[in-house]
Amino acid sequence: MKETKIISDIALAAQDILLGNVVAIPTETVYGLAASIFNESALKDIFKIKGRPQTSPLIVHIGRKEQVQDLCTNVPDVAYELMDAFWPGPLTLLLPKKDVVSHTITSGLNRVGLRMPAHPVALELLQRCQVPLAAPSANPFCSISPTTSAHVFNYFNGKLGYILEGGACSVGLESTIIGFEEGKCVVYRQGGARLTDIEKITGPVTFYNKTTSTSSAPGMLKRHYAPRTPLVFCTGNLADCVEKQQGKKVGVLSFSVADDIKSTNVVISLALSSAANEDEAAKNLYASLHYLDSLGLDVIITAPMPHTAIGNAINDRLKRASAL
Numbered sequence: 158m159k160e161t162k163i164i165s166d167i168a169l170a171a172q173d174i175l176l177g178n179v180v181a182i183p184t185e186t187v188y189g190l191a192a193s194i195f196n197e198s199a200l201k202d203i204f205k206i207k208g209r210p211q212t213s214p215l216i217v218h219i220g221r222k223e224q225v226q227d228l229c230t231n232v233p234d235v236a237y238e239l240m241d242a243f244w245p246g247p248l249t250l251l252l253p254k255k256d257v258v259s260h261t262i263t264s265g266l267n268r269v270g271l272r273m274p275a276h277p278v279a280l281e282l283l284q285r286c287q288v289p290l291a292a293p294s295a296n297p298f299c300s301i302s303p304t305t306s307a308h309v310f311n312y313f314n315g316k317l318g319y320i321l322e323g324g325a326c327s328v329g330l331e332s333t334i335i336g337f338e339e340g341k342c343v344v345y346r347q348g349g350a351r352l353t354d355i356e357k358i359t360g361p362v363t364f365y366n367k368t369t370s371t372s373s374a375p376g377m378l379k380r381h382y383a384p385r386t387p388l389v390f391c392t393g394n395l396a397d398c399v400e401k402q403q404g405k406k407v408g409v410l411s412f413s414v415a416d417d418i419k420s421t422n423v424v425i426s427l428a429l430s431s432a433a434n435e436d437e438a439a440k441n442l443y444a445s446l447h448y449l450d451s452l453g454l455d456v457i458i459t460a461p462m463p464h465t466a467i468g469n470a471i472n473d474r475l476k477r478a479s480a481l
Contacts, residue, residue: 158315158316159315159316159317159318160315160318161310161313161314161315161316161317161318161319161320162318162319162320163306163310163319163320163322164319164320164321164322165321165322167278167281167282167285167321168285169319170182170282170319170321171282171285171286173318173319174191174192174193174199174282174286174290175193175286175288177192177193177196177198177199178192178199178202178318178319179191179192179199179202179203179206179317180192180317180318180319180320180321181295181306181309181313181317181319181320181321182278182279182282182290182292182295182321182323183276183278183279183306183321183322183323183324183326184218184274184275184276184279184292184323184326185246185247185274185275185276185279185326185327185328185349186247186274186326186328186329186330186331186332186348186349187294187295187296187302187303187304187326187329187330187331187443188294188295188302188303188304188305188306188308188309188320188323188326189218189292189293189294189295190203190206190207190292190293190294190295190317191218191282191290191291191292192290192291192292193286193288193289193290193291194217194258194259194262194288194289194290194291195288197259197261200215200259200261200262200291201261203215203291203293206313206316206317207293207296207297207298208297208298209293209298210298211261211264212264213264213298214262214263214264214266214269214270215262215263215270215291215292215293216249216270216271216272216291216292216293216332217258217262217269217270217271217272217289217290217291217292218271218272218273218274218279218283218289218290218291218292219271219272219273219283219289220273220280220283220284220286220289221273222240222244222273224289225240225252225271227255227257228252228254228255228257228258228269228271228289229252229253229254229255229269229271230253230254230255231253232252232253233337235337235342235358235359236250236252236337238358239335239355239358239359240273242354242358243350243354243355244272244273244275245273245274245275245276245280246272246273246274246275246349246350247272247275247328247330247331247332247333247348247349247350248272248332248333248335248348248349248350248355249270249271249272249332249333249334249335249346249348250270250271250272250334250335250336251268251269251270251334251335251336251337251345252268252269252271252337253267253268254267254268254269262291268336270334271289272332276323276326276327278321278322278323279323282321294331295308295309295312295313295320296308296309296312297312299380299381299382299383300312300382300383300384301382301383301384301443301446301447301450301478302331302382302443303443303447304325304326304329304440304443304444305324305325305326305444306320306321306322306323308443308444308447325440325444326440327440328349328439328440329349329439329440329441329442329443329444330348330349330439330442330467330470330471330474331346331348331349332346332348332349332350333346333347333348333349333350333351333352333355333470334346334348335355335359335362336365341362341363342355342359342360342362342363343362343363343364343365344362344363344364344365345365346473347469347470347473348470349439349467349470351466351467352466352469353466354466379477379480380477380478380480380481381474381477381478381480382443382446382474382477382478383477383478383479383480384446384447384449384450384457384478385450386408386449386450386454386455386456386457387455387456387457388446388456388457388458388459388475388478388479389456389457389458389459389479390459390460390461390475390476390478390479391458391459391460392460392461395409395411395416395418395458395460396418396420398458398460399418399420399422399423399458400420400422402422402455402456402458403422405422405455405456406422406424406453406454406455406456407420407422407423407424407454407455407456407457407458408423408424408425408426408427408449408452408454408456408457408458409423409425409426409427409457409458409459410427410429410445410446410449410457410458410459411426411427411428411429411459411460412428412429412430412433412438412460412462412463412468413428413429413430413431413432413433413438414428414431416428416460424452424454425449425452425454427445427448427449429441429442429445429462429471435462435463435465435466435467435468435471436467438462438467438468438471439467439470439471442471442474446478459475459479461475462475
């Protein structure tokens with residue numbers, strides 16, 4: 158078993174990655190398990206550490222836009238417009254890959270997901286490594302995503318050498334994933350980049366809804382982002398859903414304090430945003446789920462967030478977390 162250390166030494170983290178190891182790193186979205194895209198053994202270690210099936214592709218993180226040309230071919234003009242508008246930031250683009258990108262990364266598909274993270278620690282690490290890094294979320298497969306180094310430590314203590322400290326993630330939701338099919342912009346996953354802003358560049362987008370044995374992009378499984386505690390996504394009246402849980406220890410996760418539920422069933426009620434702000438709610442989502450999951454509750458109940466650009470991304474995560 159490895160001794161896992163939380164460190165602030167970016168140079169040490171870069172050195173460990175270049176030696177062929179997996180290091181947990183911060184981004185503005187969530188913490189990731191990072192390895193050089195050119196080290197096949199390290200890439201396979203990511204899947205092993207996470208317990209992730211190799212049918213689920215990885216996102217590649219780059220430190221310079223020029224690296225897109227090294228990794229991809231036939232990049233549409235609109236993709237460059239999106240890079241200029243959103244990078245660094247929480248937007249992943251699915252682009253036709255060159256042979257230099259391993260099929261281990263793409264699960265055998267001919268496209269790779271690329272993004273440039275908007276986190277100073279991640280960007281400095283990428284500059285020091287001078288190679289792109291594959292970095293899926295630093296959590297066991299399908300579990301709650303980590304937004305602090307402590308979340309990662311609790312998951313992987315003894316399985317990683319280093320966790321690079323970067324503070325709490327400022328966005329707190331995974332990146333939005335966009336692909337291009339037959340000249341159209343297709344949304345594979347809603348996330349930290351607002352679709353309303355994306356459509357100012359692309360025009361109206363469509364949503365990917367096909368089902369295949371291999372994921373076309375990360376985060377598309379029916380059940381994902383899930384706590385150990387059963388989670389109920391209540392689409393009706395929240396108070397009625399709580400009252401149906403008679404005799405159980407219930408935790409309620411709501412959008413704002415205005416949604417607070419008073420019931421003898423409720424052990425704890427958390428609001429994602431005291432100010433009813435969608436960005437604050439997104440930032441607090443996973444940390445709140447981690448906390449509720451630590452309390453020994455029988456069930457966590459939540460309701461849909463407002464149908465805004467970020468609210469819909471939060472709802473996507475909650476729906477998948479509640480799926481059976």
